[in-house]
Amino acid sequence: MAQSVSEFMIDRLHAWGVRRIFGFPGDGINGLMGALGKATDKIEFVQTRHEEAAAFMACGHAKFTGEVGVCMATSGPGAIHLLNGLYDAKMDHQPVVAIVGQQARTALGGHYQQEVDLISLYKDVAHEYVHMCSSPSQVRHLIDRAFRIAMATRSVTCIIMPNDVQELPYEEPGRKHGTVHSSIGYNRPRVLPHEEDLQRAATLLNEGKKVAMLVGAGALHAEAEVLQVADILGAGIAKALLGKAAVPDDVPFVTGAIGLLGTKPSWDLMTECDTLLLVGTSFPYSEFLPKEGQAKAVQIDLEGKMLGIRYPINVHLEGDSKDTLAALIPMLQKKEDRSWQNRIMEEVDRWWRVLEAKALKSADPINPQYLFWELNKRLPDRCILSADSGSVASWFARDLRIRTGMMASLSGNLATMCPGVPYTIAAKFAHPDRMAIGLIGDGAFQMLGMNEVITISKYWKTWKDPRMLILVLKNKDLNQVSWEQRVMAGDAKFEGSQNVPDFPYAEYAKMLGLEGISVNDPSEIPDALDRAMKAQKPVVLEAATDPNVPPLPPHITFGQAKAFMSSMIDGDVDTWQMITQSYKDLISEYFPAKEKE
Numbered sequence: 001m002a003q004s005v006s007e008f009m010i011d012r013l014h015a016w017g018v019r020r021i022f023g024f025p026g027d028g029i030n031g032l033m034g035a036l037g038k039a040t041d042k043i044e045f046v047q048t049r050h051e052e053a054a055a056f057m058a059c060g061h062a063k064f065t066g067e068v069g070v071c072m073a074t075s076g077p078g079a080i081h082l083l084n085g086l087y088d089a090k091m092d093h094q095p096v097v098a099i100v101g102q103q104a105r106t107a108l109g110g111h112y113q114q115e116v117d118l119i120s121l122y123k124d125v126a127h128e129y130v131h132m133c134s135s136p137s138q139v140r141h142l143i144d145r146a147f148r149i150a151m152a153t154r155s156v157t158c159i160i161m162p163n164d165v166q167e168l169p170y171e172e173p174g175r176k177h178g179t180v181h182s183s184i185g186y187n188r189p190r191v192l193p194h195e196e197d198l199q200r201a202a203t204l205l206n207e208g209k210k211v212a213m214l215v216g217a218g219a220l221h222a223e224a225e226v227l228q229v230a231d232i233l234g235a236g237i238a239k240a241l242l243g244k245a246a247v248p249d250d251v252p253f254v255t256g257a258i259g260l261l262g263t264k265p266s267w268d269l270m271t272e273c274d275t276l277l278l279v280g281t282s283f284p285y286s287e288f289l290p291k292e293g294q295a296k297a298v299q300i301d302l303e304g305k306m307l308g309i310r311y312p313i314n315v316h317l318e319g320d321s322k323d324t325l326a327a328l329i330p331m332l333q334k335k336e337d338r339s340w341q342n343r344i345m346e347e348v349d350r351w352w353r354v355l356e357a358k359a360l361k362s363a364d365p366i367n368p369q370y371l372f373w374e375l376n377k378r379l380p381d382r383c384i385l386s387a388d389s390g391s392v393a394s395w396f397a398r399d400l401r402i403r404t405g406m407m408a409s410l411s412g413n414l415a416t417m418c419p420g421v422p423y424t425i426a427a428k429f430a431h432p433d434r435m436a437i438g439l440i441g442d443g444a445f446q447m448l449g450m451n452e453v454i455t456i457s458k459y460w461k462t463w464k465d466p467r468m469l470i471l472v473l474k475n476k477d478l479n480q481v482s483w484e485q486r487v488m489a490g491d492a493k494f495e496g497s498q499n500v501p502d503f504p505y506a507e508y509a510k511m512l513g514l515e516g517i518s519v520n521d522p523s524e525i526p527d528a529l530d531r532a533m534k535a536q537k538p539v540v541l542e543a544a545t546d547p548n549v550p551p552l553p554p555h556i557t558f559g560q561a562k563a564f565m566s567s568m569i570d571g572d573v574d575t576w577q578m579i580t581q582s583y584k585d586l587i588s589e590y591f592p593a594k595e596k597e
Contacts, residue, residue, distance in 0.1 A: 002169035005136050006035035009099075009161075012143045014042045015184050018070050020061070020429060021099075022046045022054040026074020028101025028114065031166025046429065046459070048422070049451035051078050055085020055098065056419040060426030062094040063409045064384060068150050069094065069426075075101040075163070076114030079121070084416060086125045086156050091413035092217070092242065093303075095150040097157050098126065104164040105134060122158045132160035137173040139165075144182035151186045191302060192327060193317040201298045201315040202331035208275025208296065210340045211235035214258060214289075217242035217412070218280015218302060218321050223404065225325035226279060227251060233277075234335040236344035238266040240283040241397055242412040249401040252345040259288045261397035261551070264354075265347040278313075280321040282306050282413075300324045355399055363546035366522050368392075368473055371543050372399040374525050375471070378533050381405055383435040384427040388420030388449070390441035391479040394551035418448035421470060425455060432464040435533075439471050443478045443500050450508065453540065457512035460538050468538035470509075475547035476500045483551060509540035517541045 003011075009032065013021075021043055025033050036045045048054040051073040058069030069089070073082050079100040089096040100122075102108070103115050122130040129149040133139050139161075146157040173179035193201075205211060211233040217240070219226055226247055230237050237247055238258040247254050255265035270276075270290050278299040283289075289311050300317045301307050307316040317324055359373035372395045379385075379400075385408040387396035393410060402408060407427070411419045424438035440449050453470065460466050482498045485491045506516030515535045519528045525543070532539040 004031065004035065004166070005133075005139055005161075005168050005170045006031035006166045007038070008170040009139055009143060010035045010039045010043060012140065012184075013070065014039070016143070016147045017067065018043055020044045020046060021070045021072050022048055022057040022061070022426070023072030024048055024051050024054060024074070024078060026078050026101065028075030028078065028103070028163050029072060029099075029161070029166070031163060032072065032099070032101070032161065044429075045072075046425075047455070049454055050448060051081035052083075052085050052418070053422040053448060053452050053455070055082045055096070056088060056422035057085075057426040057429075058096045058098075059085060059089035059092070059094050060386065060409070060419065060423035061430055062089065062096055063092070063423070064407055064427045065430045067095075068147055069096040070099065071096065072099045073101070075103055075118075076116050079116065079118055079160075083121075083125060084414075085419070085422070088411050088414045088416055088419055090125050090156045092411070093154040094156075095154050097146050097150050097159070098122075099159050099161065101166075102132060102160050102162045105162045106164070108162070118158075118160050122160075126156045126158035128153045128155045129157040130160070131158075133162065133165050135171075136165065136168045137171040137179065139170070140173065141180040141182035144184060148186045151188070190323055191319045192323055193319045197315060197317055198324070198328055199331060201317055202328055204296050204298055204315055205233055205275060205277060205328075206333045208233070208273075209337075210273045211275045211277065212269045212273035212290075212295070213237045213277045213279060214240060214270075214281055214283060215243045215246045215279045215321075216240035216281025216283060217246070218300075219243055219246040220280075222279070222322035222325055223247055225322055225329065228329055229277070229325055229332065232329065232332045232334045234338050234341040235277070236265070236269045236273075236341065236348075238262070238269055240281040240412075241393075242409065243281060244397065244400075245402050245406055245408040246280075248404045248406075250403060252348055253341050255344065255348055256351070257397035258283065259285050261394045262288065263351055263398055265344065265351045268347060269344060276311065278311070279325070283310060284413075286310065359399070362522075363549050365520055366525065366543055366545045367549055368395050368475075368543075368545040369399055369549065370522055371471075371473070371525055371545065372396075374529055376401050378529050379403070379406070379437075380435045380533065383437055384408070384424075384431060385437050385439065386410060386420050386423035386427060387439040388441055388444040389415050389417045389480070390444060391475075391483065391547075391551045392420075392439050392441045392444075392473050393480070396439055417444040420444055421449035421452040421456075424468065424470065425452060425459075428463055428468055429459075432462075434465070435467050435469070437469045437471065440473070441479065442472055442474045442476065442503070442505070445472050445505065446500060446503065450505075453509065453514070454512060456538050457514055460514070466537050467533070467535065469532050470538065470540045472505050472540060472542045473545045474505065474542045475545045476502055477547035479547050480551065482547065505540055505542040509538075513537075515539040518544075520544045 054071040058071040061069035150157045238255045256263040258266040276295040276297040298315045299313045304318040359369040382405045387410040420440040424436045427436040506518040509516035
């Protein structure tokens with residue numbers, strides 16, 4: 001019996017290295033579901049609760065493996081639901097292939113049920129490659145091109161499959177005019193700048209007296225080279241949000257995160273440096289970089305189109321971060337004067353004492369900084385951390401101390417809510433022997449995360465190591481937006497938009513056969529975290545945190561302070577609590593040593 005188009009597709013996906021597809025079924029992809037059902041020994045189909053989560057999981061898979069993530073959805077609404085997760089992948093430059101169903105070819109253009117112009121719909125999110133299969137012999141090159149282009153451009157691509165084509169017998173393209181004969185395989189080339197450009201960059205860096213480095217996701221595979229360059233140049237290293245795991249936080253000249261979620265040492269590093277080296281980052285906020293003209297700059301990026309758009313660059317180096325730094329290192333001169341780096345290390349040491357002091361401050365009921373401080377002590381080696389958007393991202397960026405071998409990510413450029421739990425699930429499927437930890441606010445958890453805990457309950461017994469922690473910060477507030485309303489717009493908290501309904505998350509987990517732990521007092525946190533780390537099943541740990549602990553940026557502008565005061569004058573419901581917590585944080589910053597006594 002002839003192989004169907006769907007059966008050929010599954011075989012071709014397997015040949016491209018696909019071992020897992022995240023998705024949700026529907027009659028628009030019945031043919032593909034049937035083929036997957038016959039090929040469970042080749043590709044695992046992970047049934048999510050929502051197509052958006054499937055796309056997030058595909059993105060998370062790409063982030064935590066370096067492979068292409070694959071998601072699948074039915075026609076019409078299913079394809080539409082994928083979009084937000086696909087935009088997350090697009091904006092964070094992750095290779096993801098979306099396979100979506102479509103109505104029968106004979107119905108297209110007839111205002112048919114669930115007929116959506118998917119080529120137009122996907123033209124932006126999958127702008128590098130989106131095509132619909134109209135002939136069985138076309139499917140081979142559609143798959144090959146979608147995968148090769150996704151890998152080569154680190155982007156989202158899409159294949160649209162009408163349901164009638166899925167059921168047809170597969171036909172190899174004939175050896176005739178108008179056919180395409182594609183093949184499998186792609187290996188990213190080694191990309192290096194010209195020798196003369198490397199020498200120009202080295203000369204500039206060698207002349208610098210106060211060198212600052214800023215690294216991002218493009219440097220995740222270049223830890224050793226980044227640290228060696230910083231050691232030679234006597235530099236400090238700040239990290240963009242997606243570069244959280246690029247270098248470990250226990251290195252004394254690593255200043256941590258930069259930007260609105262950043263640290264004071266990173267702010268000082270950028271405002272005082274005379275030379276800047278950007279490595280694999282497109283960090284967008286110019287106000288946190290040196291003032292224009294203050295520093296001479298070198299930028300390394302794999303994509304030439306990303307060079308010179310964030311800061312005026314003197315030497316643009318298009319190339320892989322690891323290979324480019326390795327080629328640059330022999331040209332660099334070790335700086336004898338270490339006063340700049342020594343000062344950075346003193347500031348970093350002081351900053352960690354400040355964070356500890358802030359963490360130990362009382363709150364009502366739990367200080368989220370204390371929760372993260374205690375989590376730090378218990379993070380297993382090689383664990384994989386995922387965070388959601390919201391105030392939880394602030395504590396993720398500032399308070400967590402990444403060690404070598406760990407991985408960590410969140411939605412960087414899209415900064416969307418809800419990838420936290422899907423990323424955690426994707427991490428566990430990709431690395432079933434490693435601890436996966438999701439850090440989620442209650443707003444994001446209610447929006448989508450709770451649904452995907454059902455997915456965890458469906459699959460957790462298949463994992464080699466069943467440990468997983470979903471940490472839910474229960475502050476009953478869309479906290480980040482509440483603070484943005486106060487600090488950026490000068491408005492009082494709008495309770496009608498900001499208050500989140502109460503819900504028993506730990507009990508919900510128990511209903512699903514998982515472990516549920518609820519803490520309402522800071523004294524309960526150490527034991528609760530110990531229990532969660534030792535549990536032989538996934539754990540949902542809900543912690544009642546104080547929404548009035550301010551996720552303040554490292555530098556408060558006059559305009560932000562004025563807006564904040566305006567929000568309190570307007571009668572914010574939490575005015576007194578905010579004043580109290582802000583005062584405690586300021587005391588901790590100016591007198592950190594006293595907090596340790």
